[in-house]
Amino acid sequence: MSIATPPGGFDVVIVGSGISGSIIAYQLGKAGKKVLILEGGPPVPKSREAYLQTFFTANAKTPESPYPPVLQGAGSAGNPLGQPDPATLNTPRYTVLQIGAWQNPKQCYFVYGAQAAIAATDPQMTFAFGSSYERVAGGTTWHWLGTSLMHLPNDFQLKTKYGQGVDWPGGIAFYNQLLPYYRAASDVIGVSSDRDPMVDLYKTFNVQPSGVYGPNYDFPMPGIVMSLNDALYQQKVTSLKVDGIPLFVTPTPQGRNSRPGKRRQCAGNTNCIPICPIQAKYDGTVTLAEALQTGNVQIQYQTVASNIRLSGSQVSGIDYLTYDTQTGPVSGRGTAVGKRYILAAHAIETPKLLLMSNGNPGFPNGVANGSGQVGRNLMDHVMYLAWGLAKDPIYAFRGPLSTSGIEAARDGAFRSQRAAYRIEIGNEGWNWAANDPNTTLADFVFGQNNSQLNGNSVNAQGQKLRFDPNLPAFSQLYGSKLVQTLNGVYIRQLRLGYLIEQLPDPDNRVTLSTQYKDHLGLPRPQVTYRIREDYVRNAFVSAKQVSTQIFQALGATEYTMPPADAVLSGSGASSSTFRYQGQNFVFYGAGHIIGTYRMGSSAANSVLNARQQSWDHENLYMVGSGVFPTTATANPTLTIAALALQAADNVLKDLG
Amino acid sequence: MVFDYMDYFVSMSVGLTGFSSDAIAPQLDTIDIKSAYLAAFDENLPTGMAEQILERYKTLFVAGGSKPGSEEQIVGQMLGGSGTSAAQILAMRQLIFLWYAGAWPTVQSDGNSSTGGQTFSTVLSADSYTQGLVWRVMQSHPMGSTTYNYGYWASNPPPLSAYLENPV
Ligand SMILES: Cc1cc2nc3c(=O)[nH]c(=O)nc-3n(C[C@H](O)[C@H](O)[C@H](O)COP(=O)(O)OP(=O)(O)OC[C@H]3O[C@@H](n4cnc5c(N)ncnc54)[C@H](O)[C@@H]3O)c2cc1C
Ligand code: SF4
Numbered sequence: 001m002s003i004a005t006p007p008g009g010f011d012v013v014i015v016g017s018g019i020s021g022s023i024i025a026y027q028l029g030k031a032g033k034k035v036l037i038l039e040g041g042p043p044v045p046k047s048r049e050a051y052l053q054t055f056f057t058a059n060a061k062t063p064e065s066p067y068p069p070v071l072q073g074a075g076s077a078g079n080p081l082g083q084p085d086p087a088t089l090n091t092p093r094y095t096v097l098q099i100g101a102w103q104n105p106k107q108c109y110f111v112y113g114a115q116a117a118i119a120a121t122d123p124q125m126t127f128a129f130g131s132s133y134e135r136v137a138g139g140t141t142w143h144w145l146g147t148s149l150m151h152l153p154n155d156f157q158l159k160t161k162y163g164q165g166v167d168w169p170g171g172i173a174f175y176n177q178l179l180p181y182y183r184a185a186s187d188v189i190g191v192s193s194d195r196d197p198m199v200d201l202y203k204t205f206n207v208q209p210s211g212v213y214g215p216n217y218d219f220p221m222p223g224i225v226m227s228l229n230d231a232l233y234q235q236k237v238t239s240l241k242v243d244g245i246p247l248f249v250t251p252t253p254q255g256r257n258s259r260p261g262k263r264r265q266c267a268g269n270t271n272c273i274p275i276c277p278i279q280a281k282y283d284g285t286v287t288l289a290e291a292l293q294t295g296n297v298q299i300q301y302q303t304v305a306s307n308i309r310l311s312g313s314q315v316s317g318i319d320y321l322t323y324d325t326q327t328g329p330v331s332g333r334g335t336a337v338g339k340r341y342i343l344a345a346h347a348i349e350t351p352k353l354l355l356m357s358n359g360n361p362g363f364p365n366g367v368a369n370g371s372g373q374v375g376r377n378l379m380d381h382v383m384y385l386a387w388g389l390a391k392d393p394i395y396a397f398r399g400p401l402s403t404s405g406i407e408a409a410r411d412g413a414f415r416s417q418r419a420a421y422r423i424e425i426g427n428e429g430w431n432w433a434a435n436d437p438n439t440t441l442a443d444f445v446f447g448q449n450n451s452q453l454n455g456n457s458v459n460a461q462g463q464k465l466r467f468d469p470n471l472p473a474f475s476q477l478y479g480s481k482l483v484q485t486l487n488g489v490y491i492r493q494l495r496l497g498y499l500i501e502q503l504p505d506p507d508n509r510v511t512l513s514t515q516y517k518d519h520l521g522l523p524r525p526q527v528t529y530r531i532r533e534d535y536v537r538n539a540f541v542s543a544k545q546v547s548t549q550i551f552q553a554l555g556a557t558e559y560t561m562p563p564a565d566a567v568l569s570g571s572g573a574s575s576s577t578f579r580y581q582g583q584n585f586v587f588y589g590a591g592h593i594i595g596t597y598r599m600g601s602s603a604a605n606s607v608l609n610a611r612q613q614s615w616d617h618e619n620l621y622m623v624g625s626g627v628f629p630t631t632a633t634a635n636p637t638l639t640i641a642a643l644a645l646q647a648a649d650n651v652l653k654d655l656g
Numbered sequence: 657m658v659f660d661y662m663d664y665f666v667s668m669s670v671g672l673t674g675f676s677s678d679a680i681a682p683q684l685d686t687i688d689i690k691s692a693y694l695a696a697f698d699e700n701l702p703t704g705m706a707e708q709i710l711e712r713y714k715t716l717f718v719a720g721g722s723k724p725g726s727e728e729q730i731v732g733q734m735l736g737g738s739g740t741s742a743a744q745i746l747a748m749r750q751l752i753f754l755w756y757a758g759a760w761p762t763v764q765s766d767g768n769s770s771t772g773g774q775t776f777s778t779v780l781s782a783d784s785y786t787q788g789l790v791w792r793v794m795q796s797h798p799m800g801s802t803t804y805n806y807g808y809w810a811s812n813p814p815p816l817s818a819y820l821e822n823p824v
Contacts, residue, residue, distance in 0.1 A: 055800060056782035059759070225810045258806070268809050271800035397796045399809025427809065431799070437790040438757055442775035445752050446763050449771045474772050478735060478752055479728035483674035483793055486756075487816055490794035 003298050006034040011655055013038065013318055013338035015305040015353065018139020019637060020623040020644040021344030022287035023188060027648035029294030033655060036336055037297065038320050040091050040304040040345070041136035042068060044285045051142075052277050062096040063143040063591065066275045067136050069326045071095055083107040090323040090519045091135040091304060094348065096589075099575045102128035110527045111513040120566035120579040123532040128575035130589020131380050133346050137301060138285035140346060143274040144591065145401055146255035146281045147424070147635040148191045150182050150212070151175070152205055154411050155632035162415040164535055165503045165630045169601040169610035178642055179212060185641035186253070187220055189282045190261065193253030194223035201250050205411050221258045223251050224266065227427045229394040229494065230404040236553045237406060242546050243414040249425070250407045255282035255637075256400060262286075268399045270428060300336075305345065306522055308357035308367045308620075315341045315367070315620045321520050330520060340619050340651050344644075347593040347626035351375040351510050352525050354597065368614040368622075373607050374597055375511055377504035379631045381590035382531060384421075384498040384540050386547030387433040388556040389467075393491040396429035397437075403427060409546075410633040418538030420633050421498040423546075429493030432588075434561070440489050447476040452559055453489060459558050461548065494556055498543040499590050501631045503533050510596055531587070537580045544583070592636050597626040612647040619654075623647050661710040665694045668713045671727030672752045673789055675820050680755075682823030689787040693754055696780055700760050701747050709734075709744050753777065756793070758784030792819040 011033040014021045025035050045051060055066035060081070064071060069089050073082035083101060086092035086109040094109050101107035110129065117125035133140045157171035158164050168174045186193075195218055202212055226234070234249040241247065256266045257280045266280035276283075291297040300322075307319040317335040324331045343350045354374045357367040366374055406423035414420075430436040430451070440451045449455030453467040454475055466473060467489055477485055508530055512523040531537065544560075551558040563586040566574040577586045600606020603615035612627055614620040623644045625636040632639070666681045669690070673680065681690050698706040716730045716739075734740045735748060746763065753761040759777035766773035779785050786798040795813040797804060 052800065053782050056785045057779050059777065059779055061799070225807045227809045228812070265806045267802050267806055268804055269800055269802045270796070275800065277800055393812075395795060395809075395813055397791075397794050397799070398813070403809075428799070429794075437788075437794065438759075438775075438777065441753065441756050441790055442761065442763075442777075445749050445756070446761075446765070446773070446775055448773055448775065450774065455771070476735075476749065478672050478731060478749075479674040481674075482752070483816075483820065486790070486793045487795070490790075490796075 003036065003300055008034070010034050010036045010336070010338035012036070012340045012342060012651065013336045014342045014344055015318060016040075016139065016344035016346065016349075017137050017284065017288050017299060018344060018346060018624070019141050019284040019287060020640050021139070021342070022284050022291050023641055023644040024342055024344065024623060024648045024651070025297045026287050026291035026294065027645065028651065029291050029296040031652055032296060033652070035291070035297040036338065037299040038303045038305050038318065038336055039137050039299055039301050040349075041134070041301070043301045044137045044288065048275065048277065048279065051275055055275055060097055061274065063274045064093070064095045064132055064134065067134050067142060071097055079107060086518060086524065087516065088327055088519055090326050090328070092518050093135045094129070094132050096132055099128045099130070102575050103571060103573055105516050110525050111516050112527060115568050115573060117568065120568065120577065120584070123530070125530065125566075125578055127529050127531065127578075127587075129378070129380070129527055129529045130382065130576060130587060131591045131593050132589070133348065133593060135349070137299070138283055138288055140591070141283040141637065142285075144283070144637060145272050145635070147402065148186065148189055148253045148255045148638040149407070149422075149634035151632040151634045151639055152411050153207055154415070155630065158415070158630050164415065166600070168629050169599050174610065178646065181642035181645045182638065183213065183217060184645050185638050188287060188641055188645070189255040189638065190220045190257065190263070191253045191255055191638070192221040192224050192258035193219040194251065195219060197223070197250050198253065201407055204408060219253065221261065224254050224256065224258050224400060224403055226251055227399045227403050229396060229427050230425055232390060232394050232554060233404070233406070233425055233550070237550055239553050240549055242409045242542065243412055245408050245412050247406050247408050249404050251404050252402060254400065254403070256280050266400060270397055270399060270401060272401050304520060304522070305353055306356065306520070307359070308341070308353065309335065310360040310363060310367065310617065313617055315617050323520065327519060340621065340654060342647070342651065343620070343622045344624055346624050347378070347596045348510055348525055350622060350624065350626050351596040352512065352523070355512050356523060368597070368607055368616050368620060370616045371603060371605055371607060373506070373605060376506045376509045377595040377598055378508040378510055378527070378529060379502040379504060379594040381499035381592045381631055381635070382502055382536065383588040383590050384500060384543035384547075384585070385433050385588055386496045386543070386551070386558065386560040387430050388494045388551040388554070388558045388560070389489065390492040390494055391555045394494065395491050396427060396493040397431070397490060399427045401426065401428045417535070418542060419501045419503070419536045421500045421539055421543060422633055424497040424499060426495035426497060428495065429490060430495060432497075433495050436493065437490060441486065444475065444477045444482060444485055447474040449474060452561065460562070461558065463557055465557065465559060494551070494554070496547055496550065497588075498539070499633070499635070500536060500539040500543065501633055502531065502536055504595055504598070504630060505530065505532060531578065540585045540587070541581055541583070544585070590635070592625060592631065594625045594628045594631050594636060597622050598629045599627045600629060611650045612643065613650065621647055621651060661707070662690070662694060664710050664714045664717065665697070666690060667717060667727050668710065668731060669751070669755060671729075671731035672748060673755045674728070675789060675792070678821055678823060679792070684823070687783050687787060689783055692780060692784060693751070696754060696760055697747075697751050700750070705744060705747055709740070709747060712739050756789045758786070758788040795819055
């Protein structure tokens, strides 16, 4: 793994080898530029089997479960899951399991302050951030789902059009300029989608499809076939409207192969999150390999960028630390030097690196932070989950985790009052919603009722939820009755997920912990996260109502669990529950970490210009969803890829 | 375990799980998950308990004429407390969970909670995860390991009986 500095040095140094870093590396490498990638995590394993085995044996099958460092060990009092102390790890990251231990920095990588709110109705209430990421070569797309949608034109002009949040720099012009890059990004990811349903969708938003795709465009692969589950929604939701907008089902454009190609054809392993066993699903390692094959790109693994050096106002080098094993000592140090620098370490580690680089004369608040915006405006698509049981079998737990969505409510006049959302239709039963199959299994074997199927639970519509009214509550089954009951439940399970847009709030932010460090001695992220705006909270109220209507239209019974009242303090403090308009809500993370080094039209209130170049340091660029001024309504990665392609062109222009 | 109880372990497991012996112990059993489960059943219980349970099963099964098809009725008697203690009944239920989830459960019963308590579990091995009967009872495949082909999710699966009666 020795790096050979080319004669004349590196043209570009990139931090991070996820999809965004790898795309830029490939574009620049193809153009003959000499590129060095610093990657903090371990290399791509020779076979994904190792990660897969870790997943199979993991007790908690969370998105992070296949990947190093390990999440769980032997439990002990006070640490029932046996979560490792992040202070002992060289590249700890935030995980879904840590959310339950968010107030305990010996188990949780992010450090949170004490709860400021005195009631669950107080908008100042702070929460655990809901989303996680990976620190391995190839990055977080190892465990992404693959949903590859474009943002809508109005997403780029939220302020101008609806008076909410901010516009993207240039507003609608930014969108128009991005369109060719969106098409190129679909090629990079190898998106499977038919054109017609997309055209139908855009028409409802008054977007000219010919403008979106050009006259001859077609997606790289045909659309992924829809599930039986999707078909039920497709038949039934058209009777419904949300805020006057008729609902309909759209097959989702997806980064997984519908045909054999360079990667394998999707075989429906139903495991896209956390790991596709056959790489039918695109991930960052695909583009990383292409980048390395240009012969112009080199990568240094287990190399954590720790400081950005400035000379005057230009970046002059990036300091790094290396390690051999996850818990071992620092094994080396160095400084990577190039003509241009690109940060692609995703939306937590990138602002952390900028803030850590606070020793340069004249820049005491860190690099690229003249605006004071670095680390601010942390966002996610906050998710509302709803689940139910269909009247007839739809055969859940089969196919990709999601193959369709309801996209109709992603834009509309309502956006002056409440956040937009897209509705993802799950194919994985109550796997996410209720940790099934295990919860229902345990209920019927041991006579418990955590699924609400085996007791006296009643839903908000007054429907009794016991699955078999002929069985007593808290039944303990075995043999053929157990078979019949479990089968009847699992093959009917439905799940909806609402990806609700969040607004930029400057006080939702990543700063540096003054107290807690990782094993390399680098400060850990201190995170403050709230959902203060009625705009966003109103969308939870809407999502709840709409779910109930959808399940009714389907003839299904709703099982969405009403959250218990939030507990505000102590070690059992609620991480994600709030109370609004007299109802308790719990939110989930979408995995979309957005907004911590945003683009803008003025150096006063943004970190980057529309070229994704630092206002303060001409030779520094940043990519990833940290650049987004708002979350918009689509899952972010297609936009991340489009923006990375655009940034690559900008860097090439600079280099001449 | 001091002597070979595999036959009765399989027979009792048939009764407990509702799956056929072809599914529980296929003729050509390359993975041989039953041996791992018998070992786990023994190791996770107080010394001798697994043996006592199997002894009791054997006694009842033989007394009933060793009839294939009588397994479920016999475990029914045992789960109902015929010659079995509360601890043994719980152990038999833990074995059901093991067959279905491929994981050994720890049950925290709580009569005061509205859900009756909670269950945590530890996965035995990669094989035990993929062999879990939950995937078959849902007429599907383990999440992360399928032998089906592209697009299967757009049609109905084979009937439940195919999953209950056959090896994977
Ligand atoms: C469960 C889940 C599901 C998702 N599903 C979807 C989806 O369906 N559709 C969608 O659009 N998006 C989805 N996403 C989001 C998607 O995964 C991310 O948007 C995307 O991976 C971000 O890419 P990136 O290249 O910007 O960052 P990453 O992929 O996170 O890459 C960052 C890289 O930087 C490296 N790094 C970090 N710190 C340092 C350092 N100090 N020095 C050197 N290297 C460093 C890391 O090791 C990593 O390789 C999902 C996310 C999650 C969590
Ligand atoms: S469904 Fe399976 S094969 Fe298809 S992308 Fe997801 S994990 Fe891969």
